[in-house]
Amino acid sequence: MNKVIIGFDFSKEEFNVCALCAGVFVEEWYKGKSDVYDLLLWAEQLCEKYDVEGALFCGNEDEAHRKVADYIYGNGHDLWFVSQPNVTDVKEFAKYAFKHYGKRKLYRSASNAITELHEFDSNRRFYMNLKNMNFKYEEEHLQREDSSVTANIKKELQKINAKYDGVINECDQNIQQILDSDDELPEDFIIVNKPGN
Numbered sequence: 001m002n003k004v005i006i007g008f009d010f011s012k013e014e015f016n017v018c019a020l021c022a023g024v025f026v027e028e029w030y031k032g033k034s035d036v037y038d039l040l041l042w043a044e045q046l047c048e049k050y051d052v053e054g055a056l057f058c059g060n061e062d063e064a065h066r067k068v069a070d071y072i073y074g075n076g077h078d079l080w081f082v083s084q085p086n087v088t089d090v091k092e093f094a095k096y097a098f099k100h101y102g103k104r105k106l107y108r109s110a111s112n113a114i115t116e117l118h119e120f121d122s123n124r125r126f127y128m129n130l131k132n133m134n135f136k137y138e139e140e141h142l143q144r145e146d147s148s149v150t151a152n153i154k155k156e157l158q159k160i161n162a163k164y165d166g167v168i169n170e171c172d173q174n175i176q177q178i179l180d181s182d183d184e185l186p187e188d189f190i191i192v193n194k195p196g197n
Contacts, residue, residue, distance in 0.1 A: 053128075134160060
C-alpha cells in the first residue's frame with residue numbers, strides 16, 4: 001500500500017481529518033468553514049512529504065459528502081465510504097481503512113467527466129512517482145562520475161524518464177481538455193495538482 005490514509009468527517013461547519021501512513025498516525029487537521037481546495041492541498045503535501053503516490057480518504061457517507069467526494073475523486077485520490085456502526089470518528093475511519101485495505105470498495109463518481117479526470121490524474125501520479133524513484137536512485141546510487149557503468153545507467157534512466165514525461169504530458173493534455181470542454185463538471189470544480197506542475 002503506497003498511500004496516505006485519511007479518515008474524514010465533513011460537517012457543514014468544519015472539516016475534521018487525520019492521516020495515517022504505514023499504520024502510524026502522522027497528522028490531524030481541523031478547519032472551521034474550510035474549503036475542499038485547502039483539504040486537497042494538504043493531502044498533496046502529505047503525499048509529497050511521505051513519498052506516496054496518493055491518498056485514500058475514508059469516512060461515512062451522507063449527502064453533505066457527495067460534492068466533496070467528487071472533488072477528491074476528480075483529483076485522482078481514492079475514496080471509501082465505510083458504513084460500520086462502531087466506526088464513528090476520523091481516527092477510527094483511518095484505522096479501519098488500514099486494517100481492511102484489501103476489502104475496500106472504492107467510490108466511483110456518477111459523472112463520466114470526473115471519472116475520466118480521476119483515471120488520468122491517477123496515471124499521472126503513477127508516472128510521476130516512477131520518475132521520482134529514478135531521480136532518487138540516481139542521487140543515492142550513481143555518484144561515481146568516472147564509471148562507464150554509472151554513465152550508461154544514467155543515460156538509460158534519462159531515456160526512461162523521457163518516456164514517462166511523454167505519458168505525463170499526454171495525461172496533462174487530457175485533463176486540460178476535460179476541464180476546458182465538459183459542461184458536466186460543476187462550475188467551481190478544481191484540480192489541485194494542475195497539469196504542468
